[in-house]
Amino acid sequence: MLSHISLLLVVVPLISAPVVAILPRGRLPWAVAFIVAASCAVLAGVQLWAVLHEGTISYELGGWAPPWGIEYRIDAVNAFVALIVATIAAITLPYALLSAEREIPEDKIPLFYSAMLLCLTGLLGITQTGDIFNVFVFLEISSLASYALISLGRQRQAFTAAYQYLIMGTIGATFYLIGVGLIYSQTGTLNMQDLATILPDVLHLNTVETGFAFIIVGIALKLAMFPLHLWLPNAYTYAPSVVTVFLAATATKVAVYVLLRILFTVFPQGFAVTTPADELFIVAGIAGIITASVSAIYQENIKRLLAYSSVAQVGYMVLGIGFASATGLTAALVHLFNHALMKGALFMAVGAIVYRVGACRMEQIHGLGRAMPWTFGAIVIGGLSLIGVPGTAGFISKWYLVVAALEQQAWISVAVILSGSLLAVVYVGKMIEALYFKPVADAGKAVSEAPILLLLPTWALVLANVYFGLDTDLTVGVAEKAAAILVGVQP
């Protein structure tokens, strides 16, 4: 049974998705989706435990031996990411019940949960597979599901946002596929392990380097690296709240994982440094942190503000990858986990506000913090974590990132990371000011606290932010192990 976990993680949500779609309206689809997500989280936990204690898992799909068949190959890196994705899904689904009932037309609810499960299938599939073409397939499954999910938003702009994301996401995926094709033409294999042994001999070929460039740029779009982030603010702003929570906490994270895999496992150690990739990441990371943080300050819609902040946070991860050192990768992986926690908590709290007042523009939420103290508390703590105040998860990521930058004597990066925190103070302060210090708007006079079913998942993530700010054994421990695998110190 244990050996089939890697497969079950993908197959269970995949099979449940069509089942959920044909279930009758009501709360049954939700219940099934929740059970599936929760069992995925358990499976992912067991898988991480197994990998940490028994070493890398290799699963041959359909009994076809690699490199001809598809192989699922799990080490600490993807087990860690899979756990993040599945856990976030399991926490998001209880939240989805009320939030989706409020924001999504009733007749579309079963389809909505079906799409959520498909999206989960795709994201988990990307983390599990050891085949670069299979990555593309799952990337498309998750992307197509998320285009559909975004288009379910109540405002008409949701369609435009989804369409825009569709176009851009497809361009990114196509770039990735072109890259895979170019590399396949020179190596004749798609299996990551196999590629890792063949590629060192053909690295001098321009075709391979071109393929590498296509793959990197394609994924950079998927992870919303500045300036390829233009799809993200619209998509996050107009999607239903629960979709924003789920995508913000998982989708870009999985793209970061793919990037790490390609850079460090598929291509040999030190190859990235011989290409312009590392400079690209450092420059784009720095520009992203500053530009997106400044853009966030000027947003008048809280969801959009947080979306720009996400772009800035992706900048931190990309910067960590750009350092191409063990510490840099640890920082990127820790931030990947911590950012999922903080953005999950913040978007959930904002979703609770949307649940009560139906809007999240600054002038419509004036003074609501006093009527919704628990929601407001979640935003304050999540915001502090975003800033990187000691005692929160955000501090841990920033700390490792600064250490990594100091290791490389990258003084500009240090200054950028620290000033990014200052900019975060401003935009978090802007939210708090609107929510607490402004007089209550007329529309907000009769608002009461959000229902407990929305608050519980929110606070679960908020407390996780504090917990992982104090106890870093799990996050930093696993991330260090994963980083060691990536930069080639095989444990």
Add this chain to the structure above:
Amino acid sequence: MSELPPFLLFFIAAGLVAVTRGLPRQLILLATPVVTGLHLWQDINPGADVAYSLMSYELAVLRADKLSLLFGYLFCIASFFAGTYALHVKDTKQHVAGLIYAGSALGAVFSGDLITLFIFWELLAISSVFLIWARGTERALKAGIRYLVYQVLSGVLLLAGALVYYHNTGSLEFGHIGLDAGIAGWLIFIAFGIKSAFPFLHSWLTDGYPEATVTGTVLLSAFTTKVAVYSLARGFAGEEILIYIGVTMACFPIFYAVIENDLRRVLAYSLINQVGFMVTGIGIGTALALNGAVAHAFSDVIFKGLLFMSMGAVLYRTGNINGSDLGGLYKSMPKTTLLCIVGALSISAFPLFSGFVSKSMVMTALMQENHGYLWLLMLFASAGVFHHAGIKIPYFAFFHHDSGIRTEEAPRNMLVAMSVAAALCIFIGTQPQYLYALLPWEVEYWPYDLTHVLAQTQLLFFSALAFVWLNKKGLYPPELHSVNLDAEWFYRHLVPAGAQRTLHLLRGAKASTLTKVIAHMQGVKNQFGKSPMAKYYLSESWPTGSMVFWISAILATFLLLGLFGLRP
């Protein structure tokens, strides 16, 4: 139990205060400082060292020696009388913030390494700003934000300095740092400097403190600057530049204090002036001077607290704190008047009051180290203190012309708090040996010799004479409603005005460029206008095209640099 970090008790109490009301809450407020003080006295020996492990890194949360213990006792005393003074306050937010604030100050002085110090440094900033915001006025909100920006800036500089320091030396221990440590030393020095209100970095203090609540200002005056003085004494003792900074700090606020109308702002200026004496002492760096600096910090917390409490009582009863509107209050508030005068005598360093026994140590150390001119300047500063804090505060609030305000005596808990502080002022002034026994460095010193007492008394009487004469002649600056320009003018007026002009210029440039671009685009649009794609392409809400541009641009750069060897 024996090595429990003292800040923990305060943090637990803050949690309890948040959920209790009425009598239990009042008991917690009073018991916390007492229990912590006893704990420090009984259980913690100089040399205690407790570390707590966080992310494979040891945080030294309790490193005790005589210097940190002295500040520990002081902070317990201060939070005791501040707690008593605030007993009547119902606002939960203020009590919680106050306890976390006091606890963070304790945490900071017992920190054994720079990262722990940084954590408490930031907690101090964040918890204290709520004491300003709790006033609830628009002015308080804005002043609080300006205050927070300064404090957070100080924290960021400290963290940056700590990291560079670690990079250079491989150690994060918070011991003597010194300016020889290069950029790390300077970063940490400026971080400490902001919190101890160095000239031009001081405006958060005179801007923020007078806007805080009646009880909040008492707490604020006790902790932030004293934590900074402690840090300077530990990290930068004997840096000569501190002497000149200290003397400047002691002198320039005099002028502002004399013309200022808001009596709590007068006290804020006088706080900078007193910190100036401490900074000078740290700069001299001899054992006597350092002892003087920390002893003066000790007595300053108590008498400045007393003065802020008496002015707070006036504000609480009359709702007004402008010198021009008050006067004649001794008729309604005789006890407050008396206690205020005790504070005024202490800050002016009258013999037998606490200011005398501590300030004289710094002055003597200046003489011993042959800083004659600086000694004269400090003498001027001492006379100035007597003018603005010793005479001006009680005179304009309680005597002067009768303003006609009739009110009640201050509430009982305020009177008790003020009496405790006043009793301590007199006790330290008459029995200085107990304070001297706590001082960290071994020095034989006794303030009550003939020359010293005589010199100080003369100085005080002649300044009193000057005040009377100036007042009779009508030359003393009258109390007026006015706005006095200070260093904050730079960032509250000059920078915004400059920025506005720049923006204006930029906007002009942007407008003219835009018209040209739009005209050009119009031409393009007219050409393509008929095709339906043009409408989407030129529309602002359709940036897909720009995305495609960017992705191609990045791919092109990547390939050009990579394939054709054009890398830098």
